[in-house]
Amino acid sequence: MGQGGGVLRSIEIGALPLEAGGVLPSVTMAFECWGTLNAAGDNAVLIQHALTGSTHVSRGESEEDGWWEGLVGPCAVIDTNKYFVVCANMLGGCYGTTGPSSIAEDGKPYGSRFPFITIRDSVEAEARLSSRLGVTSWHAVIGGSMGGARALEWALMYPEKVRRCAVVASCASSTAEQIAFAQAQVLAIRQxxxxxxxxxxDGAAPTTGLGLARRIAHITYRSEPEMGQRFGRKSQDDGGTISHVRLAPEVGGQFQIESYLDHQAHKLVGRFDANSYIVITEALMSHDASRGRGSLEQALKVASGVEFMVAAVNSDRLYFPTQSEELAAALPGNVVVASIDSPIGHDGFLTEVAAVGDLLAASLFRAQ
Amino acid sequence: MGQGGGVLRSIEIGALPLEAGGVLPSVTMAFECWGTLNAAGDNAVLIQHALTGSTHVSRGESEEDGWWEGLVGPCAVIDTNKYFVVCANMLGGCYGTTGPSSIAEDGKPYGSRFPFITIRDSVEAEARLSSRLGVTSWHAVIGGSMGGARALEWALMYPEKVRRCAVVASCASSTAEQIAFAQAQVLAIRQxxxxxxxxxxDGAAPTTGLGLARRIAHITYRSEPEMGQRFGRKSQDDGGTISHVRLAPEVGGQFQIESYLDHQAHKLVGRFDANSYIVITEALMSHDASRGRGSLEQALKVASGVEFMVAAVNSDRLYFPTQSEELAAALPGNVVVASIDSPIGHDGFLTEVAAVGDLLAASLFRAQ
Known part of the structure; x- marks a missing residue:
């Protein structure tokens, strides 16, 4: 399965009891894979996508570039001649895995009936998927942003199955500020x-709400200097002095940064389900490695056999480098906090693929 | 007039042509004042309020504390035994000055018909007000945040009438990031x-939209560490392990930071008009001291006779201290950038009244 990769597949994993209560009666996990699993089932690598990410890490045999294009492939840093690489769509998502837009047992979409889920619920579902695939242990579990939260939970929930773990542009628990920005996004959709x-x-989708949620999020994904240098106060319609004054929208006046954010909103609305956005955002709000496990140090101790790499984007102002440092300091063993040098902000974990590859090549994928 | 102060007054200033075109046929300017204007009309101080601020700087003879309580009064830093202090509600506002909720000539509220206005339009209206009051020149014009933008424009539009100017937690022009956050707020209301x-x-007000706008804004007014230390991941209803998981709203689960932002939204919705919020926010988006005046240095040269004090809150992440430094560097003459030491973020210009007072006492209000 999946030698060439880049094709969406899915596997049924049955009923899933949930951390906050309730049960999903029948769960489908969608995934893509690249390379070939060895007989021992231990040459596997799990790559975890971010909030609105898909399973499409790499183009493989498809026509479309992946979101970490170049990182996975024959002779790439994550060499598909050696590794069997998996990326699963998160529980609650809208890229094939069971989520709010999936059809429930009564033949109608879950919609408002979809339960509250946590990062740990998704990891549990991913663990079932990996068993079905025959994976006995992961060479590495790797994720950025929310994917980093899921990677970390893998190391804590299944330390015996995770030999290495990379947590990129993420943290040990969602902070008050992250929760605050998330609340605004969720409200934008609900309203x-x-x-x-x-x-x-069965009607029109809440696209204006989802678009506003994306605008808010995207601002936090980018740094202030990046927006300033790229757009500054330039107007979209360069019509002289008056164009530097913001005109009322009906007159067509708009700053370039507004047009850019409109474009980001438009793109997401065309590819993402609003309920999935809420479900996954609320799962991320719940992210807390220490929940029910004592102090953070106590919670992380279980992963003492896991080799960690923790990396932050130096200009990230949503997942501050200090949060990566705090996580690294609390992890057992020697953990290096690597820095991804980018002026872009949080999104640097996506745009600086080469830098992410260099860090992985020097740590979890160095020649043995 | 206004010896005791703290009482809302208003003056008609007639028809006002607007920078971006059009005219407001009949404008009322609301204001409060404290102290007594001298015969020369030159002992006056203008204090400029922020985005959702009112004219109520100081309680004076009223029952209600002002937003810079303690700064203005007999023997205070701005001593009403010496100075005649004025605070005018900005053009487009909802605290007595003509704005979208005002009744137009046809007997109905302006509503959607209220024109786009700029910071300069408000300063023009304030200049008319000051002439009606008999003010010949200001000892000082002082403002924080959007009030700082208006203070700066006073020094540029009427340099002969402004002897001193304090620009606190503000900047020379609204940046791409500030415009981006403003766009999200305006859209929250419009949607x-x-x-x-x-x-x-004549119907229900757009309170959910205005509330969301306020939540977004309030996050930017506070620093990440402040929110983290004050709220962290604490849940509003402390019911054990499960309460640390965010529950769906219908179950009542909520983080304290969410409840706090709900409270901020609720408070604003009860005291502010949504159309005024849009009009003033768009005016702030238009803020650019150099618009139509050449380079920033060229634009500021006209104020070479004005004594400036520029101050930033050291933890401000909406109006970064670097923006104050850039403004100070571009201003003519020797301008000191003062720092307000507060962990709170932008709102420090409101919460650290004593620090603002100390800075003013050491600069624009030092003993002559």
Whole structure:
């Protein structure tokens, strides 16, 4: 399975009890894979996507570039001649895994009936998937942003199955500020009249709400200097002095940064489900490695056999480098906090693929 | 007039042509004042409020504390035994000055018909007000945040009438990031179905949209460490392990930071008009001291006779201290950038009244 890769597959994993209560009666996990699993089932690598990410890490045999294009492939840093690479769509997502837009047992989409899920619930579902695939242990579990939260939870929930773990542009627990920005995004969707409490699948989708959520999020994904240098106060329609004054939208006046954010919103709305956005955002709000496990140090001790690499983007102002440092300091053993040098902000973990590759090549994928 | 102060007054200033075109046919300027204007009309101080601020700087003879309580009064830093202190509600506001909720000539509220205005339009209206009051020149014009933008424009539009100017937690022009956050806020209101394009005065007000705008804004007014130390991941209803997991809103689960932001939203919605929020936010987006005046240095040269004090809150991540430094560097003459030491972020210009007072006492209000 998956030698060439880049094709969406799915596996049924049955009923899944949930951390906060309730059960999903029948769960499908969608994934892509590249390379070939060895007989021992231990040459596998799990790559975890971010909030609105998909399973499409690498183009493989598909026509479309992946979100970490170049990192996975024959002779790449994550060499598919050696490794069997998996990327699963998170529980609650809209890229093939069971989520709010999936059809429930009564033949209708879950919508508002989709339960609250946590990062740990998704890892549990991913663990079932990996068993079905025949993976006995991961050479490495790697993730950025929310993917980093899932990678970390893998090392804590299944330390015997995770030999190495990379947590990139992420943290040990979502902070008050991250929760605050997340709340604004969730409210933006819930307040859209087309949201209808989540049961909008037979009508218009809450695209204006989802678009606003994306705008808010995207600002936090970029650094202030990056936006300043790229857009500054330039107007979209360069019509002289008056264009430097913001005109009312009906007159068409707009700053370039506004047009850029409109474009980001438009792109997401065309590819993502609003309920999935809420479900995954709330799962991320719940992220806390120490929940129910004592202090953070106590919670992380279980992963003393795991080799960690923790990396932050130096200009990240959503997942501050200090949060990576705090995680690294609390992890057992010697953990290096690596820095991804980028002026872009949080999104640097996606745009600086080569830097991420260099860090992985020098740590979890160095020649043995 | 206004010896005791703290009482809202208003003056008609007639028709006002606007920078971006159009005219407001009849403008009322609301203001409060404290102390007594001298015969020369030159012992006056103008204090400029921030985005959602009112004219109520100081309680004076009223029952209610002002937003810079303690700074203005008999024997205070701004001594009302010496100075005649004025605070005017900005053009477009909802605290007595003509704004979108005001009644137009046809007997109905302006609503969607209220024109786009700029910071300079408000300063023009304030200049008319000051002439009506008999002010010949200001001892000082002082403002924080958007009030700082208005203070700066006073020094550039009427340098002969401004002897001193304090620009606190503000900048020379709104940056791409500030515009981006402002756009999200404006959209939050416009997307509320109760907004009805701005003509909602005979129905329900767009309170959910305005509340969301306030939440977004408030996050930017506070620093990440402040939110982290004050709220962290604490849950509002402390019911054990499960309460640390965010529950769906219908179950009542909520983080303290969410409840705090809900409270901030609720407070603003009860005291502010959504159309005014949009009009003033868009005016702030338009803020650019150099618009139509050449380079920033060229634009500021006209104020070479004005004594400036520029101050930033050291933890401000909306109006970064570097923006104050850039403004100070471009201003003519020797300008000191003072720092307000506060962990709170932008709102430090409001919470650290004593520090603001000390800076003013050491600069624009030092003993002559």
């Amino acid at each position: 859209d009249p087309h949201f209808v409490g989540g049961d909008y699948y | 509320d179905p109760h907004f009805v394009g701005g003509d909602y005065y």
